[in-house]
Amino acid sequence: MNAGMTASLSPAATQVLTSLLESRTGQQIEPTRVWRIGTALKPLLRELGLDGFDQLVAALVGPNAASLADRVVDALLNQETSFFRDALVIESVATAIEQLDTAEPLRRVRVWSAGCSTGQEIYSLAMTLLDRGNFRSASLPDMLASDVSAATVARARSGQFSQFEVQRGLPVRTLMRWFEPAGETWRIRQEITRAVKFRQHDLVDGPMPPGLFDIVMCRNVLLYFPQAVREKVLDRLARAIRPDGLLVLGAGETVLGLSDAFAPCQRFRGLYRRQADARFTFAA
Amino acid sequence: MKTCLVVDDSKVIRKVARHILETLDFDVREAGDGQEALEACSQDSPDVILLDWNMPVMSGMDFLRALRQTEGGGAPKVVFCTTENGLGHIRAAIDAGADEYVMKPFDRETLESKLQIVGMA
Numbered sequence: 001m002n003a004g005m006t007a008s009l010s011p012a013a014t015q016v017l018t019s020l021l022e023s024r025t026g027q028q029i030e031p032t033r034v035w036r037i038g039t040a041l042k043p044l045l046r047e048l049g050l051d052g053f054d055q056l057v058a059a060l061v062g063p064n065a066a067s068l069a070d071r072v073v074d075a076l077l078n079q080e081t082s083f084f085r086d087a088l089v090i091e092s093v094a095t096a097i098e099q100l101d102t103a104e105p106l107r108r109v110r111v112w113s114a115g116c117s118t119g120q121e122i123y124s125l126a127m128t129l130l131d132r133g134n135f136r137s138a139s140l141p142d143m144l145a146s147d148v149s150a151a152t153v154a155r156a157r158s159g160q161f162s163q164f165e166v167q168r169g170l171p172v173r174t175l176m177r178w179f180e181p182a183g184e185t186w187r188i189r190q191e192i193t194r195a196v197k198f199r200q201h202d203l204v205d206g207p208m209p210p211g212l213f214d215i216v217m218c219r220n221v222l223l224y225f226p227q228a229v230r231e232k233v234l235d236r237l238a239r240a241i242r243p244d245g246l247l248v249l250g251a252g253e254t255v256l257g258l259s260d261a262f263a264p265c266q267r268f269r270g271l272y273r274r275q276a277d278a279r280f281t282f283a284a
Numbered sequence: 285m286k287t288c289l290v291v292d293d294s295k296v297i298r299k300v301a302r303h304i305l306e307t308l309d310f311d312v313r314e315a316g317d318g319q320e321a322l323e324a325c326s327q328d329s330p331d332v333i334l335l336d337w338n339m340p341v342m343s344g345m346d347f348l349r350a351l352r353q354t355e356g357g358g359a360p361k362v363v364f365c366t367t368e369n370g371l372g373h374i375r376a377a378i379d380a381g382a383d384e385y386v387m388k389p390f391d392r393e394t395l396e397s398k399l400q401i402v403g404m405a
Contacts, residue, residue: 082397163369163387167394171401172374172385181371 009038013053016060017041017072024073025148026204026233027224040075074149078224081117082168084124086219086251092268093215094128096246097141100214101134109141110213114203114237115221116145119156119196120165122217126192127178137191144209146201157198159188203233212242220250227258234259235280243276286404287311287328291321291344292336292365297388301334301365304392308405318342322350330360332404334395335382337366337373345380352381361402365390 017037018029029037041056050056059068084090093111100109113122122145129135147153166175166186179186201209203221216237222230237247238261247262248271249255255262261278265271288310290301295316302312313330315321317339325333333351337344344364351357364377365386374385384398399405 164391164394167387167390168397169401172398173378176371176374176378 009034009053013057016057017053017076020060020069021073021076024069025077025202025224026229027077028226028229029076036078037076041072044071044075070150074151077149077152079117079149079152080220081120083120083166083170083174085121085169087169089219089248089251089270090121090124090128092271093125093217093246093248094132096215096268096271097129098132098134101141109215110211111141111143112209112213112216112240113143113145114201114216114218116147116153116156116198118152118161118165119145119159119198120161120169121145121219122156122196123159123188123192124169125217126195127174130192131174131177137195140195141214143196144213145196145198146203146209148200148202150200153198153200157193159190159193160185161188162186203236204229208236208240213240213245214242215246215248216241217248219248220253222253223250231258234261238262238274238278239280241274243274243278245274247272247274285309285311286332287313287330288332288334289313289315289321289324289330289360290334291315291318291339291347292334293317293339294336297336297365301395304395305334307392308396308399318344318347318350321347322354325351325357325360326354329356332361332363332399332402334363334365334386337364337368337377345376348377348380348382361404363398363402 014034014037021027021029045056050059060072097109097111116122122143126140126143129140130137145156147156160182162185166179175186178189178192180189218237222233225233234255238259241247246265255272261275261280262272263275265273288305290298290312292298293316298314302314305312313324315324319342335344335348344366348362361383362381363384363386364382365388367388369387377385383402386394386398396405
């Protein structure tokens with residue numbers, strides 16, 4: 001079989017790969033997006049010296065199947081992100097944090113980036129807070145960042161980014177202030193990486209982090225879930241957010257028709273406020 | 285339509301940059317070194333200048349210092365675009381009056397992102 005033929009994806013292989021992704025992450029690949037499977041997995045096929053997707057599927061029941069499955073799932077997840085993606089949203093979140101911090105100075109504000117990918121979002125928030133001058137690195141909010149992919153969380157935690165990544169959305173003055181060159185890559189300064197706790201976490205089925213958060217950013221995550229899973233995840237997030245706390249979704253995402261626990265926030269456009277009297281549909 | 289002057293001694297780089305900039309709706313002019321760039325600016329000041337560092341006749345840094353001293357020379361946004369990727373070079377460029385910095389190799393997304401940051405895309 002030549003390299004060009006590896007692109008052909010049988011219905012059986014498609015079925016195996018999409019159910020693997022769904023059982024591990026809750027994510028569904030829409031029929032119109034099935035073409036992405038081939039593109040996403042080709043580098044892995046090449047690396048493993050496999051001739052086609054049917055061989056890959058066969059290997060998924062062979063020895064070392066578990067670690068191979070991890071790698072397949074990692075490759076299928078869309079980890080697209082960039083620094084200061086939707087800069088206005090980052091500014092709104094920073095303002096909300098500052099207001100909370102002023103209103104309740106004795107309590108540390110708690111923020112969670114759920115579905116953090118390689119960490120650009122939470123790091124952008126930390127840099128924004130420091131640059132605005134109301135926080136020092138030692139007084140930054142309690143920041144948690146999680147992703148379903150362990151490999152991605154490890155990358156985020158390392159704080160190391162390629163030359164291409166540090167040129168997406170990141171002003172050069174911010175690069176100069178908060179990054180150090182590390183060989184061919186750039187590493188975000190320790191005072192920032194140290195302020196963020198990273199962990200692998202499955203939003204759909206994993207045990208939720210303890211305590212309540214003031215703000216949860218869960219951006220461009222829900223869109224990969226089918227409706228029932230979106231409802232379930234919103235319900236879980238509502239339980240993890242304080243009454244009157246904030247939920248931040250991606251630009252194309254909404255709670256409308258999915259959850260009564262949130263309502264559009266009056267103060268910050270595009271953000272949602274966790275209703276104080278929210279009732280839950282799903283068991284805790 | 286916004287205008288961009290691409291200053292680079294490599295014809296290939298100028299062509300690649302021109303192609304990307306035209307898809308971003310820029311009217312593009314080219315210069316092969318700093319001296320040519322100064323002349324181009326004196327005729328008609330561009331909105332943005334994409335500037336290489338190492339060039340014969342006049343380097344990007346010498347051009348930038350000269351430009352910023354001319355009347356109206358503070359107006360164009362200057363985006364360095366160079367293989368000089370060290371922090372020292374970046375700092376020197378910003379101190380000399382550059383607005384942004386692109387480390388080569390670059391792609392369309394990089395250039396578009398940096399032009400957005402300087403308010404031009």
